[in-house]
Amino acid sequence: MKEQKHKRVVILGGGFGGVYTALHLEKALRKRDDFEITLVNKENYFVFQPMLAEVVSGNIGILDTVSPIRRMLPRTNLHVRDIESIDTKEQTVTTTPGFRQQPNVIYYDHLVLALGNVTDFRGLRGLPEHAIPFKNLSDALYIRNHVIHVLEEAAIEHNDKRLRLQLLTFVVAGGGFSGVEVVAELNDFVREVVRNYPQIDSSEVRVVLLHALDRILPELDEKLALYAQRILEKRGVDIRLNTLLKAASGEEAILADGTRIPTRTLISTVPSSPNPMIDALDLPKERGRLKADSSLLVEGTNNVWALGDCAIIPRPDGGVCPPTAQFATRQGKIAAHNIVAAIRGGERKAFQFKELGKLAALGHRSAVAQMFGVNISGFLAWFMWRTIYLMKLPGWGRRLKVAASWTFELFLPPDLVQLKLTNTTGVAHEHFEPGEEVFHQGDLGDRIYIIARGQAEVARGENGSEALLARLGPGEYFGEMALLNQTTRNATVRCLEPLDVLSIHKREFSMLAANLPAMRESFEQVMNQRRLATGSERALSGTRPLTKQSLGAAAPRADEAEAVA
Numbered sequence: 001m002k003e004q005k006h007k008r009v010v011i012l013g014g015g016f017g018g019v020y021t022a023l024h025l026e027k028a029l030r031k032r033d034d035f036e037i038t039l040v041n042k043e044n045y046f047v048f049q050p051m052l053a054e055v056v057s058g059n060i061g062i063l064d065t066v067s068p069i070r071r072m073l074p075r076t077n078l079h080v081r082d083i084e085s086i087d088t089k090e091q092t093v094t095t096t097p098g099f100r101q102q103p104n105v106i107y108y109d110h111l112v113l114a115l116g117n118v119t120d121f122r123g124l125r126g127l128p129e130h131a132i133p134f135k136n137l138s139d140a141l142y143i144r145n146h147v148i149h150v151l152e153e154a155a156i157e158h159n160d161k162r163l164r165l166q167l168l169t170f171v172v173a174g175g176g177f178s179g180v181e182v183v184a185e186l187n188d189f190v191r192e193v194v195r196n197y198p199q200i201d202s203s204e205v206r207v208v209l210l211h212a213l214d215r216i217l218p219e220l221d222e223k224l225a226l227y228a229q230r231i232l233e234k235r236g237v238d239i240r241l242n243t244l245l246k247a248a249s250g251e252e253a254i255l256a257d258g259t260r261i262p263t264r265t266l267i268s269t270v271p272s273s274p275n276p277m278i279d280a281l282d283l284p285k286e287r288g289r290l291k292a293d294s295s296l297l298v299e300g301t302n303n304v305w306a307l308g309d310c311a312i313i314p315r316p317d318g319g320v321c322p323p324t325a326q327f328a329t330r331q332g333k334i335a336a337h338n339i340v341a342a343i344r345g346g347e348r349k350a351f352q353f354k355e356l357g358k359l360a361a362l363g364h365r366s367a368v369a370q371m372f373g374v375n376i377s378g379f380l381a382w383f384m385w386r387t388i389y390l391m392k393l394p395g396w397g398r399r400l401k402v403a404a405s406w407t408f409e410l411f412l413p414p415d416l417v418q419l420k421l422t423n424t425t426g427v428a429h430e431h432f433e434p435g436e437e438v439f440h441q442g443d444l445g446d447r448i449y450i451i452a453r454g455q456a457e458v459a460r461g462e463n464g465s466e467a468l469l470a471r472l473g474p475g476e477y478f479g480e481m482a483l484l485n486q487t488t489r490n491a492t493v494r495c496l497e498p499l500d501v502l503s504i505h506k507r508e509f510s511m512l513a514a515n516l517p518a519m520r521e522s523f524e525q526v527m528n529q530r531r532l533a534t535g536s537e538r539a540l541s542g543t544r545p546l547t548k549q550s551l552g553a554a555a556p557r558a559d560e561a562e563a564v565a
């Protein structure tokens with residue numbers, strides 16, 4: 001690498017670790033210019049995660065938990081992009097293209113890795129498609145809007161008991177800090193606003209917390225955890241301990257013991273996994289986190305630093321630092337000091353910090369806190385929670401806004417506005433479990449489905465009996481008939497084994513069909529073949545279930561095709 005006059009410090013991640021490192025580097029820079037700071041982050045704002053749960057309930061405003069990084073770090077070059085790759089040999093970071101279809105390459109002399117961790121649903125059937133993570137502002141906003149949306153639907157669908165129960169059941173998986181805080185806020189919010197829906201019987205609302213261990217909040221002293229458990233249960237949260245979430249569909253949460261909880265709202269704060277960017281790095285790791293020494297230098301390197309949730313950092317008293325904001329902010333200060341020492345020469349410092357305490361808010365003006373070894377619970381803990389986190393919010397402007405929101409929240413009912421931020425998703429991945437119906441005969445047709453994995457059967461009910469029309473597998477599609485003819489579904493499609501589909505909304509399907517005549521013709525041809533076959537006695541008799549082979553792939557032959565809804 002060519003020697004640079006100004007050393008380039010590149011920080012990846014604009015969370016607690018990254019932003020606090022940059023803040024301290026800016027302080028060290030003062031009027032000098034011997035190094036420059038670049039920070040790369042997906043968003044142009046910093047999220048104060050401890051208050052995210054309050055965005056769900058609307059106790060604080062949508063933007064109150066975030067601060068623009070540009071204002072916090074005026075001397076830092078901010079790149080708001082996704083990081084695509086990191087090359088520690090060439091000392092480069094490549095970010096995704098923006099308006100110009102060219103990747104952007106950033107060179108560094110010192111690299112700070114503060115990319116946090118992610119909630120990773122891979123390998124859990126149906127969770128990537130149907131579970132909502134709870135980590136970012138967009139997750140909190142999505143949950144809030146979704147919850148209001150299901151309440152609106154429950155008010156309309158109050159005559160359909162099965163659907164009503166699904167809509168009024170809210171499931172949260174993970175009984176750690178973030179799971180407990182979100183379930184507490186969600187429970188308070190739903191039970192309060194449901195009063196505005198005269199069509200809904202409030203006794204039908206169910207809020208369920210699933211936790212894999214034998215008590216929630218394992219990070220806290222047992223007495224406090226049991227207190228939190230009692231408080232939540234008293235307010236109506238159904239806490240299921242020693243319970244693992246195994247799979248999900250759009251209509252159910254499926255537990256490891258086979259229990260199925262009908263729900264349209266599944267939030268999961270687990271499992272927490274290393275950031276894929278860190279995973280891809282050829283650097284020493286332990287349980288997916290980068291192994292750094294007490295000066296925060298990644299083992300085996302002399303210019304790569306790691307901190308926050310993506311790093312394993314030893315504590316002087318043994319053990320390793322927990323993944324909390326409290327630690328990440330203090331690590332930022334040490335990382336900045338040591339980078340400056342590496343550039344200007346000087347002694348490096350070791351990270352030494354004794355945890356001040358742990359707090360978890362339980363809603364309804366109660367919390368649990370373990371401060372300097374003393375257990376505090378109830379109103380006093382809640383007051384401490386609010387005071388401490390208010391003072392930790394960056395900037396007086398934000399602190400005043402949050403203080404004002406909290407004051408109004410004491411007197412005013414929670415806001416019930418649903419923000420419709422996006423149109424219906426055009427193309428979506430969906431997962432169905434055996435026995436579930438993708439759609440039912442007579443339903444309105446609004447989507448076409450392409451099978452990625454699994455098997456489904458097509459059946460038509462007539463004169464009180466059901467005829468099996470076809471069995472479909474990967475690569476085949478169904479649902480086109482109702483879309484092309486603007487009619488209701490003429491058959492039911494039921495899942496035979498775990499089924500992953502790509503579903504395309506009729507708006508996008510119509511656009512494609514209108515602009516690609518060949519595609520429309522091919523769909524119409526298949527539809528006509530299927531329609532012909534549906535009329536045949538063989539198809540309706542249901543005596544011989546038809547297989548994928550007999551049906552053909554995406555474009556079945558005329559003599560073999562069956563009706564596919």
Ligand SMILES: Cc1cc2nc3c(=O)[nH]c(=O)nc-3n(C[C@H](O)[C@H](O)[C@H](O)COP(=O)(O)OP(=O)(O)OC[C@H]3O[C@@H](n4cnc5c(N)ncnc54)[C@H](O)[C@@H]3O)c2cc1C
Pocket residue numbers: 012013014015016017018040041042043049050051052053081082083084114115116117134135136177178275277307308309310323324325326327328359
């Ligand atoms: C809901 C919730 C509540 C919490 N409450 C508390 C609490 O009360 N007290 C406490 O001490 N801790 C709390 N924590 C934990 C705390 O927030 C984390 O420990 C802390 O955020 C870790 O900081 P970090 O910098 O390592 O990661 P993060 O703050 O997660 O920052 C990582 C940053 O990297 C960015 N990033 C990741 N990948 C890419 C990419 N490929 N391209 C570009 N940018 C990328 C992300 O957008 C993010 O801005 C809570 C966490 C959550 C989720």
